Amino acid sequence: MKCPFENFYGKFEAIADTPEWARLQEDFNQSEYIYVVGNGGNMAVASHAAADVTRLTGKKTFCLDSQSLMTSFANDFGYDNIFARWLNFYAVDTDKKSMVLGYSGSGNSKNVLGALDWAHNQHNFSAHLFSGVKSLALSEGINxxxxxxHYFHTHEIMSVMTFYELVYGSG
Structure with a gap:
């Protein structure tokens, strides 16, 4: 029996032709600061994205991949608030165009959605969710x-593909 990969390449090509993708690409191209969040394997994708986007584009790209800081925030503010609190500490001193990109296989990860809500309420931020299935809890106005x-591993593969496509699309 083969591992189900859900035709991820065909689906990715279709996604890259949507208005939602065009909005993501435009905001990525215009942003000087990019904050990437996710849980589990998507946290690994977020960390990898932060490194390669910075290296390949020169954009200042960040991920909360400090275990000490993450567990401290989880303990002090609750796991649902770790990314929003991180952004509140690290992303407030910029007047440059910025964005938060959240990865969530379920589309409903409270801590990822909290980070997107935080970004959506800032004057110079855009907020984007890359989800495995449609979110049931995403605030209006967030792309x-x-x-x-439907499988976590195929969503993670697609998540990796997103940031390389964004880099490629930025010229």
């Missing part, structure tokens, strides 16, 4: 790219 993936 969602739904990849229609």
């Amino acid at each position: 969602e790219i739904v990849c229609d993936m």
Whole structure:
């Protein structure tokens, strides 16, 4: 039996032709600061994205990948608030165009959605969710790219593909 990969490449090509993707690409191109969040394997994707986007584009790209800081925030503010609190500490001193990109296989990760809500309420931020399935809890006005993936591993593969496509699309 083969591992189900859900035709991820065909789905990715379809996603890249949507208005939601065009909005994500435009905001990525215009942003000087990019903050990437996710849980589990998507946290690894977020960390990898922060490194490669910075290296390949020169954009200042960040991820909360400090275990000490993450567990401290989880203990002090609750796990649902770790990314919003991190952004509150690290992303407030910029008047440059910025964005938060959240990865969530379920589309409903409270801590990821909290970070997107935080960004949506700032004057110079855009907020984007790359979800495996349509979110049932996303606030209105936040851009969602739904990849229609039902397995965590295929969503993570698609998540990796997103930031390389964004880099490629930025010229």
